[in-house]
Amino acid sequence: MKNQNFITDEKIKKILLNSIYEKAMNDTLNSDVNINHLENLFTNETYYSAMKIVPLLERKVLYLSYIENYKLNEICRILKLQKNEVIKLRAKGIMHFRSNLATLYKAQNLQKGARNNEKKI
Numbered sequence: 001m002k003n004q005n006f007i008t009d010e011k012i013k014k015i016l017l018n019s020i021y022e023k024a025m026n027d028t029l030n031s032d033v034n035i036n037h038l039e040n041l042f043t044n045e046t047y048y049s050a051m052k053i054v055p056l057l058e059r060k061v062l063y064l065s066y067i068e069n070y071k072l073n074e075i076c077r078i079l080k081l082q083k084n085e086v087i088k089l090r091a092k093g094i095m096h097f098r099s100n101l102a103t104l105y106k107a108q109n110l111q112k113g114a115r116n117n118e119k120k121i
Contacts, residue, residue, distance in 0.1 A: 038063045046108070050100035058093030061086055 038059045042048040051059065060079060064070045070078070075086050 038067065041067065046101065046104050050097055050104055053100055054093055054096045058089050058096060061089040062093045062097075065090055 038051055040048070042051060054062070057079075061075060064075045064078060072083055072086060075081075076083055079086065081089070
């Protein structure tokens with residue numbers, strides 16, 4: 001006859017799985033906070049601005065790839081995407097970051113040129 005005061009192996013397994021699942025979900029949520037603020041890693045204001053306007057999903061892939069050093073399979077699992085999608089997002093993220101940097105540098109140079117012209121006049 002089973003004693004009802006004992007916890008069965010199945011119940012223990014469920015408790016453990018639930019706690020592992022909850023921890024993984026909390027880690028993912030905390031990771032999202034960091035991912036959303038990837039631009040805060042830059043001390044250079046131009047880099048900060050360039051990263052801030054990269055689309056969010058691309059920023060997430062860049063964060064997981066280069067800051068958290070996750071492998072491709074891990075990123076796919078976290079973001080629930082296929083490998084080719086992650087690879088494309090990473091490439092697009094880098095392209096957008098570079099493009100944003102170039103645009104911001106051009107704008108800064110134009111502003112400097114305009115200030116210099118004002119001083120001459």
